[in-house]
Amino acid sequence: MTTVNVHEAKTHLSRLLKRVEAGEDVVIARNGNPVAQLVSCQKRGKRKPGSMAGLFTVPDSFFDPLPEEELAAWEGNA
Numbered sequence: 001m002t003t004v005n006v007h008e009a010k011t012h013l014s015r016l017l018k019r020v021e022a023g024e025d026v027v028i029a030r031n032g033n034p035v036a037q038l039v040s041c042q043k044r045g046k047r048k049p050g051s052m053a054g055l056f057t058v059p060d061s062f063f064d065p066l067p068e069e070e071l072a073a074w075e076g077n078a
Contacts, residue, residue, distance in 0.1 A: 001024070001025045001026070001027060002019070002024060002025075002026050002027070003026075003027040003028075003029050003034065004016065004026060004027070004028060004029070005028075005029055005030070005032075006028060006029070006030050006035075009026075009028045016038060017038070020038045020039065020040050021040060021042075023040065025037060025038065025039050026038040
C-alpha cells in the first residue's frame, strides 16, 4: 500500500488511479496522518449461495446460555 500527501495526490491523480485500477490501494495523508484511501471499484464476480457449505460447522454449544459474567458484560453491566 502506498501513502501520498494531499499535494502529490492532486498533482498525480491520474497516475494514482492507474495504480488503483491495477489493484494497488493508495492512502492519502495530510501532515502524515492518513485521511482517505483510494481502492478499486471494479465489480466482483457474482456470489453463489451455498458456496461455503461444508467448510465449517457450528457446534451445539454455540446455543448454550452465556455464563452470568459474560452476559453482564454484553449487557453493559460489567
